[in-house]
Amino acid sequence: MIHARDLVRTFKSKAGPVEAVRGLNIDVAEGELVAFLGPNGAGKSTSVRMLTTLLPPTSGSANIGGFDVVSEPAEVRRRIGYVGQGTGSGPYHRVRDELVTQGRAQRLGTAAAKKRADELLVMLELDGLADRNCASLSGGQKRRLDVALGLMHTPPILFLDEPSTGLDPHSRANLWDHILKLRRKTGMTIFLTTHYLDEADTMAERVMVMDNGVLIADDTPGRLKADLAGDTIRVSVLCEDQAVQAGGIARNLPGAREAKVDGRNLTVALPDGEALLPEFIRRLHQEGIEAISARVERPTLDDVFLGLTGRSLRESAGA
Missing domain, CATH: 3.40.50.300 (P-loop containing nucleotide triphosphate hydrolases)
Structure with a gap:
C-alpha cells in the first residue's frame, strides 16, 4: 500500500x-x-x-x-x-x-x-x-x-x-x-x-x-526492544562482596551485555531477562549468595532510540 x-x-x-x-x-x-x-x-x-x-x-x-x-x-x-x-x-x-x-x-x-x-x-x-x-x-x-x-x-x-x-x-x-x-x-x-x-x-x-x-x-x-535494548535484571544481595561476586556470575549469563555493581545492588542487561532470572538466582544460590530482592525491567522504545542514537527520543521530542 x-x-x-x-x-x-x-x-x-x-x-x-x-x-x-x-x-x-x-x-x-x-x-x-x-x-x-x-x-x-x-x-x-x-x-x-x-x-x-x-x-x-x-x-x-x-x-x-x-x-x-x-x-x-x-x-x-x-x-x-x-x-x-x-x-x-x-x-x-x-x-x-x-x-x-x-x-x-x-x-x-x-x-x-x-x-x-x-x-x-x-x-x-x-x-x-x-x-x-x-x-x-x-x-x-x-x-x-x-x-x-x-x-x-x-x-x-x-x-x-x-x-x-x-x-x-x-x-x-x-x-x-x-x-x-x-x-x-x-x-x-x-x-x-x-x-x-x-x-x-x-x-x-x-x-x-x-x-x-x-x-x-x-x-x-x-x-x-529485545535486540537493541534488552531487559535489565536488578538484584540486591546481603553485602558488597557478594554483589561483586554476583557480578562475575552475571557476566557469564547467555547474551549478557554489561553488569554493574553499586554497593549491594547489581544490574545486568541481557536479551531475555524473564527466562534467565531463575537460572541466575539458582547460580547465586549454588555459590552461597542469597538474593534479597530481584526484578526484571522491560525496555521501552525510548531505550531503543537511546541505544540507536545515544540520546532520548522523549528529550529530543520535548526540545
Whole structure:
C-alpha cells in the first residue's frame, strides 16, 4: 500500500542545501498499522508530506495504493485520508456542514456526502454535536472530527501525523479507541507519526525510527526492544562482596551485555531477562549468595532510540 524508494527532499537555505530526507525506503503492507518515530527535525513530517502528495520529492519515487505520488497525485489523494498536526475544521462552521463540504470536495454527491457524514458522526460519537460550531468543541472532539474529515471518502490508507498531541490522557485514549474500532471494521492501512511512545508500543505492529533524514530501524516493537535494548535484571544481595561476586556470575549469563555493581545492588542487561532470572538466582544460590530482592525491567522504545542514537527520543521530542 505504501512503497518508497530512495526518497530524497532537499531544501535551500542561506547556508546552503539542507537534506531533510536522505534516501528513504519504506514498504507498508495492506492492513498494517505502522508507527514512524523520530525527534523533531528528523524528517518525519517531510516524509509524510511527500507520501501524501503535499510536497514533491527532490528525487526518488513513492507509490501509494498503486499510484505514483508525482505523476498521479489525484489518484493517490482519492485513496488516502490525511489527519495533520493542526485542526482541519473551520472554527465558525457547523460540524455536519464541515463533513458534507469535505465529501463534496472528494466528489461525493450531496446525498451521498450527507449519508456518509451521518455515518461518521455516529461512528466517532459526534452525532450529538452535528449542529455545533467547530470552535465550541473540546480538543478531543476536534481531533475526532479531524479523523472523520479524513475518512469522508472511505480511503483504504490513513495518514495520522501526531493525531493526539496536546490531548489529555483520557481524550487520547478515547481517540485511539475510535481509531482502532474503525481499523477493525474496515481493515484500513494506518501510517502514524507520534511522540507518544506508549502509542507506538501498544498500537503498532511495526515501528520505524528515523534520525537525521535516514531510517535507522524497522521492526516490530518487541524485536526492537529485545535486540537493541534488552531487559535489565536488578538484584540486591546481603553485602558488597557478594554483589561483586554476583557480578562475575552475571557476566557469564547467555547474551549478557554489561553488569554493574553499586554497593549491594547489581544490574545486568541481557536479551531475555524473564527466562534467565531463575537460572541466575539458582547460580547465586549454588555459590552461597542469597538474593534479597530481584526484578526484571522491560525496555521501552525510548531505550531503543537511546541505544540507536545515544540520546532520548522523549528529550529530543520535548526540545
